[in-house]
Amino acid sequence: MSEVSLRPMRAADAGAVLAIYQTGLDGGDASFERTAPGWAEFDAARLAAHRFVAVGETILGWVAVSAVSSRPVYAGVVEHSIYVDPAARGRGVGRALLGALIDSTERAGVWTIQSGVFPENTASLALHHAAGFRTVGVRERLGRHGDRWRDVVLLERRSPLI
Incomplete structure (x- = not known):
């Protein structure tokens, strides 16, 4: 991961962050959402202390x-x-971001980080497992994504420190 650094997310990053979010949504295997929210909604829904780029x-x-x-x-x-x-992708960016998140949340007393991932998103599943997440289970037909029902793999990482 040469010439890549991590830092806290800022409001000035909104355009790039939301563009990357939309690209992921356009791929079809990242979320039930179809359209990235505006910055105000994104910002309000996420904890400021644990956002990194x-x-x-x-x-x-x-x-x-x-x-x-x-x-x-x-x-x-x-x-x-x-x-x-x-x-x-494939340059260690995801692993570095998860590492920063794990460090930040553990310092703040967070004992569980969870996420739901579509089973077809094998790269995300592999990334999470490599970062110490475990599969809790599969929530079958959890929601409709367009015209089809989608399963969601529930992942969690429990802090060994807290």
């Missing part, structure tokens, strides 16, 4: 988390999203 000459990818619940008992559980520009 990978930067080379341009922004190459991003990772961010959302709280899974407002209930205090779930304060240490977050759900994350990670998207890497197709031109940067």
Whole structure:
């Protein structure tokens, strides 16, 4: 991953972050969503302390988390999203972003990071397993994506420190 650095996501990154998000959505195996939200919605839905971008000459990818619940008992559980520009895939960008996220969340007392991934997204599944996530199970026919039902693999990483 030469000439790539990680840093906290800023509002000035909105255009690049949302463009990478939309590219992932356009691929069809990243999310049930079809259209990336505007920056205000994106920003409001994600915890500011745990958002990072990978930067080379341009922004190459991003990772961010959302709280899974407002209930205090779930304060240490977050759900994350990670998207890497197709031109940067296979260069360790995703692994570096997940590493930064894991470090950040553990320092903040988060004990569980979870995510839902379509089973067809084998690259994402491999990335998550390599980063210490485990498959909890498959939620069959969880939702409709266009005209077909999609399964979702539920992944989680439990902190060994918390």
